[in-house]
Amino acid sequence: MNAPSTPQITLYTxxxxxxxxxxxxxxxxxxxxxxxxxxxxxxxxxxKMVALARRTSVPQIFIGDTHVGGYDDMMALHRAGKFEPLLSGESG
Known part of the structure; x- marks a missing residue:
């Protein structure tokens, strides 16, 4: 009866x-x-980051196995209301 765990956030920097x-x-x-x-x-x-993200710039942000992208990508997701659902373990 454990609550679902929050996906690990990984920042390549x-x-x-x-x-x-x-x-x-x-x-x-x-x-x-x-x-x-x-x-x-x-x-x-x-x-490893380049293989996963197919990008060479930093930061590259992952929530669980989901590649969010860079800072601007994360902020765009946040503004669109799609960042928090990722944190809840919902895939977009």
Whole structure:
């Protein structure tokens, strides 16, 4: 009778990235936790991110197995009311 768990939020980031900071600030403002993967310190993680996201820019944001995209993509989902359902485990 456990409540459904919130999908893990994963952010692929690098050190010098304004959009990465903006994405983390947005998540923090919503009281959310995330797993940060630094691609600038781990080339293997960068390759994994590119394979999963098919993009080379950061941040790349995943909620569970769903690729949200970058910061602008996440904000567009939020404005459209589709970000919170993803957090509830509903697929879009």
């Amino acid at each position: 690098s050190a010098v990235c304004g959009y990465c900071v903006a994405a983390k600030n947005f998540l923090k403002s919503r009281g959310l936790a995330w797993n940060e993967v630094r691609i600038d310190t781990d080339p293997a993680e960068r390759e």
